[in-house]
Amino acid sequence: MKRRQLIGTGLAGAGLLASASANAQSGPTYNWKMATGWAGGPLMDIGAKAFAERMNQLSGGRFKIQTFPGGGLGNALKVPETVKNGLAECGHTWIGYDWGKDVTTALFGGYAGSFDAERMLHWLYEGGGVELQREFREGADGVISFPLFMRTAEVFVHSRKPVKTLEDLKGLKLRTAGAWLEMSKELGAAPVTTAGGDIFPMLERGAIDAVEWGTPWENVSSGFYKVARYLSYPGVHQPCAPFELVLNKGVWDKMPEADRKLVEVVAKLVTFESWARIGAEDAKAFEFYKKNGVTLIELDDEVQFATRKIGLDWADRTAKEGKSKWFAKVHESQKAFDAAWRDADDWRKVKVKRT
Structure with missing residues (x-):
C-alpha cells in the first residue's frame, strides 16, 4: 500500500475509533472473563490482553476484561464452546482449530493455499471476509465472531x-x-x-x-x-493466520449498539497493531536465532x-x-x-x- 493510502486508511480508522469511543464513554459497565487458548507469549500479550486493555481505555473504564490462560476456563482448543456455554463472556482463539467440525474454518484461519497476511487483511476488511465470518460463526456455532490478531507467515x-x-x-x-x-x-x-x-x-x-x-x-x-x-x-x-474474538451471543444481544461498535472497532485496531508489531519483530528474530x-x-x-x-x-x-x-x-x-x-x-x- 502506498504511503498516501496508508495515511488515508489511518485517518479513517482513527476517526471511526474516536467516534466509537466517544459514543461509548457512558453506559453500562461490564465485568467479563475471556477464555484463551494460550499459556502466554505474544498471542496473550498483544492479542487477548491488548484487546482487554484497549477496551478498558477506550470505554472510559466501563469494560473490565480478565484474561485466563488456556485451560483456565475450559478446553484450550474449544474456546468457542466455553463461550457459548456461558463460562466466559468472550474468548480468544484460532478459528482453524474447529476445522474437524466444519472445514470452512480453515479458510478464515489460513491454510497452505491462503493469501499472505496483507492480502488476507484486505480480503477480511475490504473484500467481505469479516461479514462472511460473522454470519458463518453465528449460524454454525451460535457465537459472535470477529478477527482479532494477525500473524505473518509462520516458521515452517x-x-x-x-x-x-x-x-x-x-x-x-x-x-x-x-x-x-x-x-x-x-x-x-x-x-x-x-x-x-x-x-x-x-x-x-x-x-x-x-x-x-x-x-x-x-x-x-x-x-x-x-x-x-x-x-x-x-x-x-x-502464509498468514488470522485469530478470532468470540463473544457469547446472549451477552452481545443485550449490549447497546455503541458498545457493540466499540468491540468491533477495537478488535480491528488490535488486529492491525499485532500485524505491524509481529512484522517488525520477526525481522529481528532471525539475528537472535543466529546468535x-x-x-x-x-x-x-x-x-x-x-x-x-x-x-x-x-x-x-x-x-x-x-x-x-x-x-x-x-x-x-x-x-x-x-x-x-x-x-x-x-x-x-x-x-x-x-x-
Missing part, C-alpha cells in the same frame, strides 16, 4: 533434525493443527496435535521431531529453539511448490464435495479476490538489486 518447523527437502518430511513426527494435519500427510509427515502449553515438553523428550506454531518472533518466547536446533522457513503451510546457534534452513523450492499445490487442490476438492454449505461460498469469495490481486506484485513492488 522448529525441528530436532534438518528439514529442507521432501525426503526430510517422510515420517517426521510433527505437531501441527487445523487442516495442515490432513495435508501434511500427503508430504509423508506423521502429524499430531496438542495445545500450545504441551509442545515444549513433547519436543524436549523427543515425543515429536518438529513443531509448527507461530512466527519467528512469537516462537522466541516459546523456547523451541533450545531443544530443536533447526529452523526451516518460509511457512508456506501457513543462539540455531541453524536456519530455507526450504527447497519443490517443498514450497508442493505444499501450496496441496493446499489449493484440497480447497478446490473440498468445495466440490459439498461437506459444508459455507465452504464453497467463502472459497469463491477468496478466489475472486485472489484473481483481482494476481499481478499486484508487478505494480505494487519495486525490484531491488541486492549488493
Whole structure:
C-alpha cells in the first residue's frame, strides 16, 4: 500500500475509533472473563490482553476484561464452546482449530493455499471476509465472531533434525493443527496435535521431531529453539493466520449498539497493531536465532511448490464435495479476490538489486 493510502486508511480508522469511543464513554459497565487458548507469549500479550486493555481505555473504564490462560476456563482448543456455554463472556482463539467440525474454518484461519497476511487483511476488511465470518460463526456455532490478531507467515518447523527437502518430511513426527494435519500427510509427515502449553515438553523428550506454531518472533518466547536446533522457513503451510474474538451471543444481544461498535472497532485496531508489531519483530528474530546457534534452513523450492499445490487442490476438492454449505461460498469469495490481486506484485513492488 502506498504511503498516501496508508495515511488515508489511518485517518479513517482513527476517526471511526474516536467516534466509537466517544459514543461509548457512558453506559453500562461490564465485568467479563475471556477464555484463551494460550499459556502466554505474544498471542496473550498483544492479542487477548491488548484487546482487554484497549477496551478498558477506550470505554472510559466501563469494560473490565480478565484474561485466563488456556485451560483456565475450559478446553484450550474449544474456546468457542466455553463461550457459548456461558463460562466466559468472550474468548480468544484460532478459528482453524474447529476445522474437524466444519472445514470452512480453515479458510478464515489460513491454510497452505491462503493469501499472505496483507492480502488476507484486505480480503477480511475490504473484500467481505469479516461479514462472511460473522454470519458463518453465528449460524454454525451460535457465537459472535470477529478477527482479532494477525500473524505473518509462520516458521515452517522448529525441528530436532534438518528439514529442507521432501525426503526430510517422510515420517517426521510433527505437531501441527487445523487442516495442515490432513495435508501434511500427503508430504509423508506423521502429524499430531496438542495445545500450545504441551509442545515444549513433547519436543524436549523427543515425543515429536518438529513443531509448527507461530512466527519467528512469537516462537522466541516459546523456547523451541533450545531443544530443536533447526529452523526451516518460509511457512508456506501457513502464509498468514488470522485469530478470532468470540463473544457469547446472549451477552452481545443485550449490549447497546455503541458498545457493540466499540468491540468491533477495537478488535480491528488490535488486529492491525499485532500485524505491524509481529512484522517488525520477526525481522529481528532471525539475528537472535543466529546468535543462539540455531541453524536456519530455507526450504527447497519443490517443498514450497508442493505444499501450496496441496493446499489449493484440497480447497478446490473440498468445495466440490459439498461437506459444508459455507465452504464453497467463502472459497469463491477468496478466489475472486485472489484473481483481482494476481499481478499486484508487478505494480505494487519495486525490484531491488541486492549488493
